[in-house]
Amino acid sequence: MNAGSTPVTVIVPVHQSAGTLDACLTSVTAQTHRDLRIVVIDDGSTDGGGALCDRWAERDPRILPIHRPHGGVSAARNTGLDAADGDYIAFVDADDTIAPTMIETLLDAAIAGDCRMTMCGIRNIRRAADGPHTAGTHTMRMPATAGNAELVARLPELIRTCHYAPVWNTLYERAFLERCHARFDETIILGEDKLFNTRLYAAADHVACLDEPLYDYTCDTTDAALAARTGERWYRDGRRVRDAIMPYLAAWGDDLAAWGDSTWIHQIGMALERAYAERGDDAKHARAALIRDIAADADAAAAARHIGDARPSIRATAMLVAAGRARPLACYGRSRAAARRLLHLLRRR
Secondary structure, three states, X not given: OOHHHOOEEEEEEEOOOHHHHHHHHHHHXXXXXXXXXXXXXXXXXXXXXXXXXXXXHHXXXXXXXXXXXXXXXXXXXXXXXXXXXXXXXXXXXXOOEEOOOHHHHHHHHHHHHOOOEEEEEEEEEEEEOOEEEEEEEEOOOEOOOOOHHHHHHHHHHHXXXXXXXXXXOEEEEHHHHHHOOXXXXXXXXXXXXXXXXXXXXXXXXXXXXXXXXXXXEEEEOOHHHHHOOXXXXXXXXXXXXXXXXXXXXXXXXXXXXXXXXXHHHHHHHHHHHHHOOOOOHHHHHHHXXXXXXXXXXXXXXXXXXXXXXXXXXXXXXXXXXXXXXXXXXXXXXHHHHHHHHHHHHHHHO
């Protein structure tokens, strides 16, 4: 197969991203691999992002704009999958950018290794109130695995290097996605990519990871971005994703199962923190109900006792969740929210 003439579809979901879309699409259209179809899905934007998608399509005939009612990033990505016709598929978020050689580099490796999934490293860009900051990189080198057993053996390393869950640093073979009937769960907004990839790892044979950080991932820590992720969402979506992936993780070994439990406990910690960041009478009532639910959740308590070698913040959350007492959970959530506010204030100086 000639990599230069291999068509690749790049899927870009867009929602309230008018301020970052130009930089994103500039990086995508500047790829050294030219045989691209760029499917840009306007997911009900109200900030002018939809019109911006259309203007980009007028400038570059490779861009296909699709406008749809707001349904979330999973629904937008599924719309992109329906429109994809390339031999390979990549996802790029509208607030991120990619290196000029990313698609070419991943495609060369994918063809050379006959890979179903080919990943690259990640450079973290933290967007705070005082502007963007580089916040480190995640890299890992993994030549194409010989089969599923070798891939499963390498999953802990993918987890440690933050490559397991993201879809946006990965080039997917479209035929493989179609064989797996791969779709994003449109009812989940936190952890949908982890669920998507876990199902693919169960079916994949050849997967590779390149140690070049070719994807710039923007982590938005502004209050507006965090407000979109309620405490209830962190808790409920965390449970649903954990329950869906646990059969795979348990089959792959206790260490991976413990990781699945620890990620849910992490999300419970975020749920408690976000619950105390929300304001108003409705938020107060929702917070009280959430804390009661967590304190009474026997599954969460069991998961808290099975987190393996988790980092200290997760161990602290696990200790309180396992105890199942509402008042300590409330104090913990309040203190985390206060610490977050203080950190934001310090970053503004």
